[in-house]
Amino acid sequence: MTDFDDIPALMHNMGARxxxxxxxxxxxxxxxxxxxxxxxxxxxxxxxxxxxxxxxKDVTFGEEKGLSAAMIxxxxxxxxxxxxxxxxxxxxxxxxxxxxxxxANWQRPNGLDISRVRVPLGVIGVIYESRPNVTVxxxxxxxxxxxAVILRGxxxxxxxxxxxxxxxxxxxxxxxxxxxxxxxxxxxxRALVGAMLGHATGFDVIVPRGGKSLVERVQNESRxxxxxxxxxxxxxxxxxxxxxxxxAKIIANAKMRRPGVCGxxxxxxxxxxxAAKAADILGSVEAAGCTLKVDPIIAATLPDAERASDEDxxxxxxxxxxxxxxxxxxxxxxxxxERYGSGHTESIITESADTANAFLKRCDSAIVMHNAxxxxxxxxxxxxxxxxxxxxxxxxxxGPVGLEQLTSFQYQVRGTGQTRP
Amino acid sequence: MTDFDDIPALMHNMGARxxxxxxxxxxxxxxxxxxxxxxxxxxxxxxxxxxxxxxxKDVTFGEEKGLSAAMIxxxxxxxxxxxxxxxxxxxxxxxxxxxxxxxANWQRPNGLDISRVRVPLGVIGVIYESRPNVTVxxxxxxxxxxxAVILRGxxxxxxxxxxxxxxxxxxxxxxxxxxxxxxxxxxxxRALVGAMLGHATGFDVIVPRGGKSLVERVQNESRxxxxxxxxxxxxxxxxxxxxxxxxAKIIANAKMRRPGVCGxxxxxxxxxxxAAKAADILGSVEAAGCTLKVDPIIAATLPDAERASDEDxxxxxxxxxxxxxxxxxxxxxxxxxERYGSGHTESIITESADTANAFLKRCDSAIVMHNAxxxxxxxxxxxxxxxxxxxxxxxxxxGPVGLEQLTSFQYQVRGTGQTRP
Numbered sequence: 107m108t109d110f111d112d113i114p115a116l117m118h119n120m121g122a123r124x125x126x127x128x129x130x131x132x133x134x135x136x137x138x139x140x141x142x143x144x145x146x147x148x149x150x151x152x153x154x155x156x157x158x159x160x161x162x163k164d165v166t167f168g169e170e171k172g173l174s175a176a177m178i179x180x181x182x183x184x185x186x187x188x189x190x191x192x193x194x195x196x197x198x199x200x201x202x203x204x205x206x207x208x209x210a211n212w213q214r215p216n217g218l219d220i221s222r223v224r225v226p227l228g229v230i231g232v233i234y235e236s237r238p239n240v241t242v243x244x245x246x247x248x249x250x251x252x253x254a255v256i257l258r259g260x261x262x263x264x265x266x267x268x269x270x271x272x273x274x275x276x277x278x279x280x281x282x283x284x285x286x287x288x289x290x291x292x293x294x295x296r297a298l299v300g301a302m303l304g305h306a307t308g309f310d311v312i313v314p315r316g317g318k319s320l321v322e323r324v325q326n327e328s329r330x331x332x333x334x335x336x337x338x339x340x341x342x343x344x345x346x347x348x349x350x351x352x353x354a355k356i357i358a359n360a361k362m363r364r365p366g367v368c369g370x371x372x373x374x375x376x377x378x379x380x381a382a383k384a385a386d387i388l389g390s391v392e393a394a395g396c397t398l399k400v401d402p403i404i405a406a407t408l409p410d411a412e413r414a415s416d417e418d419x420x421x422x423x424x425x426x427x428x429x430x431x432x433x434x435x436x437x438x439x440x441x442x443x444e445r446y447g448s449g450h451t452e453s454i455i456t457e458s459a460d461t462a463n464a465f466l467k468r469c470d471s472a473i474v475m476h477n478a479x480x481x482x483x484x485x486x487x488x489x490x491x492x493x494x495x496x497x498x499x500x501x502x503x504x505g506p507v508g509l510e511q512l513t514s515f516q517y518q519v520r521g522t523g524q525t526r527p
Numbered sequence: 528m529t530d531f532d533d534i535p536a537l538m539h540n541m542g543a544r545x546x547x548x549x550x551x552x553x554x555x556x557x558x559x560x561x562x563x564x565x566x567x568x569x570x571x572x573x574x575x576x577x578x579x580x581x582x583x584k585d586v587t588f589g590e591e592k593g594l595s596a597a598m599i600x601x602x603x604x605x606x607x608x609x610x611x612x613x614x615x616x617x618x619x620x621x622x623x624x625x626x627x628x629x630x631a632n633w634q635r636p637n638g639l640d641i642s643r644v645r646v647p648l649g650v651i652g653v654i655y656e657s658r659p660n661v662t663v664x665x666x667x668x669x670x671x672x673x674x675a676v677i678l679r680g681x682x683x684x685x686x687x688x689x690x691x692x693x694x695x696x697x698x699x700x701x702x703x704x705x706x707x708x709x710x711x712x713x714x715x716x717r718a719l720v721g722a723m724l725g726h727a728t729g730f731d732v733i734v735p736r737g738g739k740s741l742v743e744r745v746q747n748e749s750r751x752x753x754x755x756x757x758x759x760x761x762x763x764x765x766x767x768x769x770x771x772x773x774x775a776k777i778i779a780n781a782k783m784r785r786p787g788v789c790g791x792x793x794x795x796x797x798x799x800x801x802a803a804k805a806a807d808i809l810g811s812v813e814a815a816g817c818t819l820k821v822d823p824i825i826a827a828t829l830p831d832a833e834r835a836s837d838e839d840x841x842x843x844x845x846x847x848x849x850x851x852x853x854x855x856x857x858x859x860x861x862x863x864x865e866r867y868g869s870g871h872t873e874s875i876i877t878e879s880a881d882t883a884n885a886f887l888k889r890c891d892s893a894i895v896m897h898n899a900x901x902x903x904x905x906x907x908x909x910x911x912x913x914x915x916x917x918x919x920x921x922x923x924x925x926g927p928v929g930l931e932q933l934t935s936f937q938y939q940v941r942g943t944g945q946t947r948p
Contacts, residue, residue, distance in 0.1 A: 129865065132891060206888075214910055218899060225891065228921050306747075310921050326727075331752055331922050352944040359946035444550065466939045467627075470553060470646065478639060478942030487947065488938070489635055500649050500731050500935040501752050502923040514921040517909070518887045519874075521899030523773040525780035526908065
């Protein structure tokens with residue numbers, strides 16, 4: 107039984123076991139890691155009754171607690187969702203193993219041969235909320251890159267997470283890898299999150315997966331580097347040189363394909379030169395059911411639209427609502443984005459290659475786009491396979507965080523007896 | 528006049544001005560940044576009398592305070608040292624500008640073109656001790672990579688640092704770049720260091736340059752990511768398959784070339800199979816004036832050598848002292864390094880390519896070497912030009928931290944109207 111009374115000691119113990127597991131993981135080849143993931147998928151498929159039983163406990167408890175229907179839906183597992191989680195494991199098996207990749211190689215005049223080689227990052231902490239599949243998705247992504255991971259799921263899904271975690275450990279055990287490579291914090295005590303965030307030497311990075319309040323807490327309290335984005339206040343700038351039809355089509359997609367994802371556009375900036383065409387630019391997104399909140403200049407051509415308040419420019423709606431402002435060309439757009447943006451994803455619509463290049467060069471966000479929907483801000487769409495999240499920090503990982511971003515590197519120097527003069 | 532009474536407000540103000548400078552720096556091209564560095568070099572050469580006068584104040588104060596001769600030597604400037612600092616600026620002008628480099632480029636099946644492009648890292652804090660040249664060396668390296676930098680030098684060199692900093696700002700001003708791009712904290716108050724370390728949103732990274740106690744404080748207190756190494760407890764493992772003469776030559780160089788640098792070897796591990804040849808392996812380093820501290824097995828062949836205590840294995844001597852242990856082959860060497868090493872630099876001496884490859888793969892240090900002196904652990908020797916230090920962390924930068932490691936990246940996505948299905 108775990109002793110939850112001495113939380114710092116518990117966290118140090120888990121961290122030390124995770125760190126010890128990393129040396130075995132570093133030695134493990136791709137074949138062994140993939141075998142563990144496949145064995146975990148098999149264990150999931152063989153454990154459907156146990157998984158459903160554990161999940162039923164969480165669902166019952168959640169209903170008694172009065173969780174919203176949306177939250178219950180996030181929590182609930184059925185056979186097809188379990189099969190999807192198992193297939194997710196197999197998708198990670200199919201991804202190339204980044205460990206051992208030679209990132210660069212060069213020779214020095216004295217004959218030394220220097221390589222920069224990918225190695226695992228180390229110990230990763232993942233803090234998430236009520237989606238139990240994160241236990242497997244994040245755990246397997248970290249493992250494939252050779253890392254140990256300590257998972258801290260939401261208390262509402264604790265029984266389900268424990269059952270899923272048991273399958274992951276069964277997979278590790280099946281191939282002789284240490285089960286400490288994937289650990290789950292088996293308690294709903296919120297103090298454990300604080301202990302994770304404060305354990306600067308235990309974790310190499312913490313990844314929060316969840317809503318703004320979780321990410322905010324992690325960013326504010328963590329002594330450990332964090333891969334995260336707090337908000338996705340994404341902009342589309344419709345330049346004076348834009349193809350208006352293309353702009354309309356991209357805006358409708360960027361907002362309405364899935365209004366609740368972090369890459370959904372929240373504010374459209376229209377070059378004043380095109381303000382008279384606002385109705386054409388915004389027609390598609392409005393027809394798709396989006397509410398517009400517009401500034402006075404845009405209101406001149408869209409008199410029925412709701413007026414935006416100052417607060418709208420810094421609001422991530424995550425809903426079918428779009429704020430719209432007229433700006434003074436490229437400089438005006440960049441000023442607005444610098445002032446209100448969250449550094450996530452911005453796109454310019456224009457037929458001018460020069461203006462597009464200036465926007466891409468001068469806009470300081472993790473992802474900048476030309477003539478494309480902001481909903482492409484996603485590791486899968488970038489061709490990275492799975493992602494653990496999107497980062498707006500500037501250190502190590504930025505944009506979609508996939509397998510490669512979950513690695514570090516080392517320098518390997520090969521000589522023939524060289525000494526330094 | 529600066530108000531040093533409200534330290535958090537002062538630090539936030541400096542941070543905000545540095546952040547504001549970054550947008551102008553991001554727009555500045557290589558030519559303008561280089562012109563600023565050349566103008567700073569010219570300002571240094573034109574300010575020799577003022578620099579010597581400021582430096583004389585620090586030296587007098589240091590002597591009154593009773594600083595050691597070594598510390599005074601570190602502090603003192605003369606015409607040739609000022610010329611060397613100016614030439615250091617010109618050497619950074621000569622380095623390629625990493626900003627704008629396309630790190631990767633690929634196309635997606637839907638026609639999207641994705642590039643990963645280097646951009647400046649942002650705002651860098653540098654905390655250093657009594658070497659006033661760091662004001663210029665670190666400031667110019669950060670600037671060349673498009674970053675704003677806030678410098679906090681040691682109080683013993685404050686007048687000199689201020690005079691050097693004035694030349695850097697003259698260079699910026701000369702070419703129309705914001706002087707806030709290179710700021711100096713103009714007060715010896717140690718609370719300002721705490722304010723830097725606690726200002727999580729103000730700095731993207733902190734680089735401590737100095738002794739172990741400074742680095743330790745920064746690592747323990749910082750809420751900001753840190754590029755640093757606490758110690759360089761570097762190992763050379765002499766494998767059973769080593770060329771004994773090569774081992775002797777490399778060990779002598781790795782210790783005695785400069786015993787005080789972080790890449791100097793501190794412990795030699797000798798395969799038990801070669802223990803009888805310890806005298807041959809260690810003869811050169813001993814002849815060069817190094818004191819040996821040996822374990823019982825090595826003592827059998829070197830009976831006159833001092834015995835090592837347990838503490839020796841985790842001691843960074845930074846002096847002509849070397850600890851020597853016999854180990855059970857490669858596994859024994861790796862176990863010893865994992866237990867006592869600091870993750871900096873380790874080298875294996877062997878003629879066996881297989882054993883060398885196993886060592887390079889399994890040894891988890893920032894730099895691992897085969898048949899080469901650990902004193903090559905240096906950005907210049909790696910061909911990176913100047914370095915701001917060596918990092919043993921696993922995030923973002925590892926090993927020598929040069930211009931490229933002082934950058935971040937962004938994704939630039941070019942489309943032709945794509946929307947996400």
